[in-house]
Amino acid sequence: MSSEEAILLRSNGSDLRLIVAEGLSRERIEGELTRVASEAQSLLRDAGVILDFQGRSIDASMLRCVLERLVWPSGMKLLSWMTLDVASQEFLRRSGFVVGQPKREASRRKSSPPPSCLLFRSLRSGQRLEHEGDVVVVGHVNDGAEVFASGNISVWGRLQGIVHAGYEGDDGARVIVAHMEALQVRIGRRVSYMDRGAPWWGSPVLIRVDGESVLVEEFVI
Amino acid sequence: MIQRVIVLTSGKGGVGKTTTTANLAVALARGGHKVVAIDADIGLRNLDVVLGLENRIVYSLVDVIEGSCRLKQALVKDKRVENLFLLPAAQTRTKDAVKPEQMKALCDELREDFDFVLVDSPAGIEGGFQNAASGADEALVVSTPDMSAVRDADRIIGMLESLGKSPIRLIVNRLRPNMVREGNMLDVSDVLDILAIDLIGVVPEDDNVVTSTNKGEPLTLNSTSPAARAFDNISRRLIGEEVPLLDVESLASTGFMARIRRAFGFKG
Ligand SMILES: Nc1ncnc2c1ncn2[C@@H]1O[C@H](COP(=O)(O)OP(=O)(O)OP(=O)(O)O)[C@@H](O)[C@H]1O
Ligand SMILES: [Mg+2]
Numbered sequence A: 001m002s003s004e005e006a007i008l009l010r011s012n013g014s015d016l017r018l019i020v021a022e023g024l025s026r027e028r029i030e031g032e033l034t035r036v037a038s039e040a041q042s043l044l045r046d047a048g049v050i051l052d053f054q055g056r057s058i059d060a061s062m063l064r065c066v067l068e069r070l071v072w073p074s075g076m077k078l079l080s081w082m083t084l085d086v087a088s089q090e091f092l093r094r095s096g097f098v099v100g101q102p103k104r105e106a107s108r109r110k111s112s113p114p115p116s117c118l119l120f121r122s123l124r125s126g127q128r129l130e131h132e133g134d135v136v137v138v139g140h141v142n143d144g145a146e147v148f149a150s151g152n153i154s155v156w157g158r159l160q161g162i163v164h165a166g167y168e169g170d171d172g173a174r175v176i177v178a179h180m181e182a183l184q185v186r187i188g189r190r191v192s193y194m195d196r197g198a199p200w201w202g203s204p205v206l207i208r209v210d211g212e213s214v215l216v217e218e219f220v221i
Numbered sequence B: 001m002i003q004r005v006i007v008l009t010s011g012k013g014g015v016g017k018t019t020t021t022a023n024l025a026v027a028l029a030r031g032g033h034k035v036v037a038i039d040a041d042i043g044l045r046n047l048d049v050v051l052g053l054e055n056r057i058v059y060s061l062v063d064v065i066e067g068s069c070r071l072k073q074a075l076v077k078d079k080r081v082e083n084l085f086l087l088p089a090a091q092t093r094t095k096d097a098v099k100p101e102q103m104k105a106l107c108d109e110l111r112e113d114f115d116f117v118l119v120d121s122p123a124g125i126e127g128g129f130q131n132a133a134s135g136a137d138e139a140l141v142v143s144t145p146d147m148s149a150v151r152d153a154d155r156i157i158g159m160l161e162s163l164g165k166s167p168i169r170l171i172v173n174r175l176r177p178n179m180v181r182e183g184n185m186l187d188v189s190d191v192l193d194i195l196a197i198d199l200i201g202v203v204p205e206d207d208n209v210v211t212s213t214n215k216g217e218p219l220t221l222n223s224t225s226p227a228a229r230a231f232d233n234i235s236r237r238l239i240g241e242e243v244p245l246l247d248v249e250s251l252a253s254t255g256f257m258a259r260i261r262r263a264f265g266f267k268g
Helices: A026-039 A060-074 A086-094 A106-111 B017-030 B047-051 B061-066 B100-111 B129-133 B147-162 B177-181 B188-195 B207-215 B226-238 B255-264
Strands: A007-012 A015-020 A048-052 A077-082 A117-119 A128-131 A135-137 A146-149 A153-159 A162-165 A175-180 A184-187 A190-193 A205-210 A213-218 B004-009 B035-039 B084-087 B116-120 B138-143 B168-175 B198-204
Touching: A007 A026, A015 A026, A026 A060, A060 A086, A117 A128, A128 A135, A135 A146, A146 A153, A153 A162, A184 A205, A184 A213, A190 A213, B004 B017, B004 B100, B004 B129, B017 B035, B017 B047, B017 B084, B017 B116, B017 B138, B017 B168, B017 B226, B035 B047, B035 B100, B047 B084, B061 B100, B100 B116, B100 B129, B129 B147, B138 B147, B138 B188, B147 B168, B147 B188, B168 B188, B188 B198, B198 B226, B207 B226
Parallel strands: A015 A048, A048 A077, A117 A135, A128 A146, A135 A153, A146 A162, A153 A175, A162 A184, B004 B116, B004 B138, B035 B084, B035 B116, B138 B168, B168 B198
Antiparallel strands: A007 A015, A175 A205, A184 A190, A205 A213
């Protein structure tokens, strides 16, 4: 991997998103963080930055390393941490940090639709994606993985884990799955239990709330 | 020298990590590589038993880390195979006796002297797994072909990926082709479909494993049983040789396969 793709800085509306490539060794991360802090200092100073660690886990020593090498020396304003690893999300929250996409203010919320999140990977057991807006997973959601979206969720691969569309209470949200093998789906305030013997098991489905019930329909384009 | 540190792990316990570590260590050493097997399943000392070296232990991993002895003093040299060493676990300590930085420093020190450092770790859902894995570059994930083991393996693979280990490769252990046939077990392609990592080998269920464990003689020392051949092949794939996967057919001459064949309704 070239050093250019090791750490990516991307503009994210008025903020910056700093993406740390997942396959990077611990030593490389240390060096790269120091390099970015010095080389991109003019860009980072006072900028709101979301730190995106993809599937990487963040423990106490990694946290310290990021603060010491990047956050403090660059003068950036740390907005939030992103990681798919549930244990790390909990560790960061316990330590008082914002985790996930930072919440948008009410004024901005009304004027523009929330951005959607396109995830080009599979989620394994123990990984969770939470997003304000729609989520498209171009991959599988394995048993034990979770996706929470305030909007719609679509899964291009196999769904075995838990999805919750419209988690802020929107019963109008929908779930579209290419290969349905999940035993439970949540939409808005409803939880629906699926049946392994159903005719659509393993098929593409569209799931939505219809009146009081959750409806699963085989989905044909 | 290649100098690789490889952690052997699993999601669920009891799927064959220790058996695999012992057999790969022996096979690699017999192949002329200098190998040390670390028992990082601290508190559950059993790699020494499987390797048949339990009577020769003086110091442990924790003694080395606490500075009670030098690394060289704690290494137990195997007398049956050249170039094979064991770094034993401490029997009395808890799993957090070793910190990740200490484990990493230890592995880096061993890397200087060995071609292969194999780390036998606790199952991933237990504490202590991350510590054991912290010194490794690569991982071998062992799973049996049943749903609960595979699901736990998936979680551990996610953790290994998130720790930046690469490559992470899969060993399917205790495959019983007749069970797959009857639909009581997942087959290898089902497992790969879920876990989506590279397969480095499939080890069949083999009664010889149990007897060899009891005798403290890993199968790869001298046996040609199905599991021995599977472990041997994995060791060769580890060093980059292209060895075709042992499939049901290639084992046809052994008694084991003859039984399976009958179960499948094959002739002869
Ligand atoms: N291929 C095999 N065929 C038959 N028996 C096997 C095979 N592999 C392992 N076993 C048996 O399964 C049991 C568990 O194996 P082992 O101790 O290697 O697992 P482990 O993953 O190290 O367990 P733990 O999580 O407790 O450390 C042992 O009794 C061993 O002899
Ligand atoms: Mg063991």
